[in-house]
Amino acid sequence: MSSTPDSAVRTYIDAHRAAFLDDLAEWLRIPSVSADPARASDVRRSADWLAAKLKETGFPTVEIWETGLQETGASGAEGAPGAPAVFAEWRSGDDNAPTVLVYGHHDVQPAAREDGWHTDPFEPTTVDGRLYARGAADDKGQVFFHTLGVRAHLAATGRTAPAVNLKLLIEGEEESGSPNFPALVQARADRLACDAVIVSDTGMWSEDTPTVCTGMRGLTDCQIDLYGPDQDIHSGSFGGAVPNPAMEAARLAAALHDEDLRVTVPGFYDGIVELTGTERELFAELPFDERRWLRAAHSHGAAGESGYSTLERVWARPTAEVNGIGGGYQGPGGKTIVPSSAQLKLSFRLVAGQDADRIQQAVREWVAARLPEGIRHEVTFWGATRPCLTPLDHPYLRSLTRAMGRAFGQKIRYTREGGSGPAADLQDVLGVPVLFLGISVPSDGWHAPNEKVELDLLMKGVETTAYLWDDLARTAADTPAAETPAAR
The missing domain is CATH 3.30.70.360 (Alpha-Beta Plaits)
Structure with missing residues (x-):
């Protein structure tokens, strides 16, 4: 049993929920659209806002990292500047504490009222427990829940620093294809060194079926x-x-x-790496409605590699x-x-x-x-x-699953992502497992008009992180390095 008391975590979160949401709304008002050159100053303003808020949260080290200025060719001419990333670090102070790097992004997709939004996309609006704004789910909301989560972790345990050495890397170009991200990770690999990466730029199966993603193609x-x-x-x-x-x-x-x-x-x-029998069984447990999925795909029939289910085809083949x-x-x-x-x-x-x-x-x-x-x-x-995959038997994945299970109060199932993202860059350069912690659901409408986040689920994300750092520290102490499977 973790030493982090559930009741103390929930009491702290409830007491600070309103202020947390006010801060998030302030960040969401910044139209940090990385794909629009005219919004470059807003992307920088977003990075500055987050850096200031992380310092306020308690991170002793907070830095703005510039990107895209590497020399090109024999002439030595500099490339075009990229969007700034935010790096933060909070050392545990405990001997042998594991180091965890949280990844996310602070840039957002373009959005305008005439695209079909019911409200101004950069004026956050709460209706029936849902917060509507560009970036509410992808990805500012899911980045920001880590700030309240670490404070709840400290308040509930009486610690003055997290149980893990906690680092954050929040990039500013993910919605533009992360053109400078691989070079940034390579150049800063020593500062980013860690034992595991937490990616909070993903989602769950549904409100009623919380899940953890284990890999991306x-x-x-x-x-x-x-x-x-x-x-x-x-x-x-x-x-x-x-x-x-x-x-x-x-x-x-x-x-x-x-x-x-x-x-x-x-x-x-x-x-x-072939699907195991256990993975196929876990996929089959999910309440998958193929007819509904086909409607979302605007398709009139399913097709694909013989011998595999639809979910297996889009996630693991x-x-x-x-x-x-x-x-x-x-x-x-x-x-x-x-x-x-x-x-x-x-x-x-x-x-x-x-x-x-x-x-x-x-x-x-x-x-x-x-x-x-x-x-x-x-x-x-x-x-x-590159693809990335964390084995189901990895101790750190089990730790994340336990923390999420405590927050949601039910069994956590597993998914994969059929798409691709920058997580593999972190896995390849840093040589550590990537764990996906996201609370967004399909109805949140990433990249679409009327993007939103379910506020109760956002608080579950906060609660998960409040439990996670202590659980990961205990898991690392109890698991010899030789018994930790490598990520693939």
Whole structure:
């Protein structure tokens, strides 16, 4: 049993809830839209606001970290400035206390009343226990609950510093694709060194089914450009006698999967971490309504790799998608030509055990092997995000599950994320497990008009963190390093 008393935590949270929400509303009024250059000063104002609030919370070390000013090329010219990140640190003072890094972001998606908002997106409005504002759930609300959580932890335990060495890294460019984040993590790896990362930029299955995410897929995507004749040529004079790049683009797209919808690129599945029987059972416990899911997907049917459920396909299996295909004449009526070029855009979602560089090389070789003489081609990859996965038996994951279970008063189940994010950068550079702590639910409407957060769930996030730091410290003390499974 943890030494953090539940009643003391809840009493403290209840007493400080109103002031906490007032502070959060003040932060939400700052339109920190990183994608809009005109809002750069607001993104900086957001970082400054958070830094000041973290100092007020009690963090002895709070810093604004600049991004995007690395030298480029032999000329030594500096790159364009990026958005500022906020770093904070609060040492435990206990010998052998584990170090935990909390990740989140303070930038938000664009929003305007004319997009369909019922209220001003940057004037927080509370209706029926829901706080409506851009960033309420993604991600200011979920970042900010850590401030009240650590204060409740201290008040309930009588400590003057957290039970763990607590660090925060709150970036300012996540909604713009985190262009400077990998370089920032590499450059500051010594300051960010930790035993585990907590990502509070995620969600739960639903209000009634609290869950912990255990992993995210990676991503790499590309464009394949195919070139045939040096110009469009007459299909009557030359068609059927010279290679057609549009036809070859279609052949590539059709050949990407076999009849079981498995990816045919040689070596694509080599080394992947397969779903365990336990994981499949836990996924099956979730109250998944496929018809409802299909309505949300605006799709009229489910499809995918044979032998796997829909949830398994989107969370735990690698995929290849045709994102676009084109070439030749696209205007009204007909135009009887053999086009000179065609394009194919592909994306590959990756799971633990797959390496993006290896997948990219395999795709290049697959394309080259399938094209006939007379078709020149180029394959251009735009980058990669690595997958991350924390095993179910990891002691720190169990600690998070216990803390969340105490806050919610019920069993916590497990999910994964089908998408991709910057968490893998932290896992790869720091070499530690990534744990996902989020309380947002699908109805919160991330990136959509009328984004909101359920206030009672937000308080559950506060409560979870109040229990978590003491539980993690006890878990670290009781678990020899040799028995801690590595993250994947």
